[in-house]
Amino acid sequence: MRIQDQVAIVTGGGSGLGAATARHLAGLGARVAILDYDGARAEAVAAEIGGMACPLDVRDEAAVGAAVEQVADTCGQAARIAVNCAGVGLAARIVGREGKMSFDVFERTLRVNLFGTYNVMSHAARLMTGLDPTGTGERGVIINTASVAWQDGQLGQAAYAASKGAIASMCLPAAREFAQSGIRVMAIAPGLFHTPMMEGLPEEVTQKITANIPFPGRLGQPEDYALMAAQIIENPYLNGTTIRLDGAVRLPPR
Template identity: 75%
Template sequence: MRIDGNAAIVTGGGSGLGAATARHLAAEGAKVAIFDFDAERGAAVAEEIGGLFRKVDVSDAEAVGAALESAAEDLGEAPRIAVNCAGIGTAARIVGREGKLSIDVFERTLKVNLFGTFNVMSHAARLISGLEPLDGGERGVIINTASVAFEDGQLGQTAYAASKGGIASLCLPAARELAQFGIRVVAIAPGLFHTPMMQCLPEEVTKKITENIPFPDRLGEPHEYALLAGQIITNPYLNGTTIRLDGAVRLPRR
């Protein structure tokens, strides 16, 4: 499917992987709507690329549906492209100091990362399924963001790894189910990237992290995620799979 001329939504588009993806799709000729909980950052990126912005908590299914309907109206058509980058990175031991449990962290992480992805995917699929099919019968594509943590979860990452594992696991059954509408579903599992979460780390910590990355021996750049997202959109035979984008890294125990 071509990017040029089609409408797209990007969640988490105010920073990091989402912002890079929104910029890339806009540069390729897509009409882009950014969904983000951070109104200041989201609106700034939308203005930069000539797109739309909606402040959205992706864990709120009703709000997601309303935002998608509103964006489709202002874009002049329902989006054929949906890229889910919204998420939170949390770290907490199952049983921490003095016996403190992290059940609240687990619940919040799954609500934002996993339920949020499912909410956007569901509402986007509903709108895409009503569009006219393109050549080959394709109507659209949904790209979700997992993480290498779904396979290599480290100490303190039970909540995060579980949320990203859920995203990876739903990819194939979702692709099989939505195939009847000509909708593809693919997940990207990024490794260690230059995102706001990583950029706040001390230089010595970043150096230690990158020592474990075989090649290229550096953090990934957000535009490399965006490049893969663009390749998924334009390659009609990519479907139902989770692609690791990680420089061949395998995360150690901690």
């Protein structure tokens, strides 16, 4: 699918992977709507790229539905592109010190990462089905964000790995369901990326982490993710699978 002149929704577009994706798609001629919990950041990126901002919590199904409708009304057509980057990276042992349980972390992580992704995918696909197909028979492309943690989850990542594993696992059945409408569904599983989740780490910790990446020997940049997203959108034969974007890294146990 050509990106130019298409309407795109990017969640988590106020920072990190989402902001880079929003900028890249806008640079390729898309009209981009940013859905983000942080309204100020969403507005800032939207102003920079000539897009629109919809502050919301992706866990709120009704708010997501209203935002997707608002994007369609404002842009004159529903989004053909939806990229889900919104998420949290909370860490906790299943049973911590002195028997402390972490169900609250597990629940919040799944509600944001998994339920939020599902909400946006559902409402985006609902409106995509009403669009006319392109010359290649496509009505839309949905890209969800998993993580290499779904296969290489580290100690303390049970909740995060579960949420990202579910995103990877639902990619194929979602693609099969929406195939009849000409909608492709893909997932990207980033490795160790330079995002707000990583920026708070001490330099020596970052260097230790980077040393485990075979090639290129650096953290992934958000622009690497944005490039992958654009390539998925433009390649009509990519469908129903999860692509690791990781520099060949495999996460150690801790």
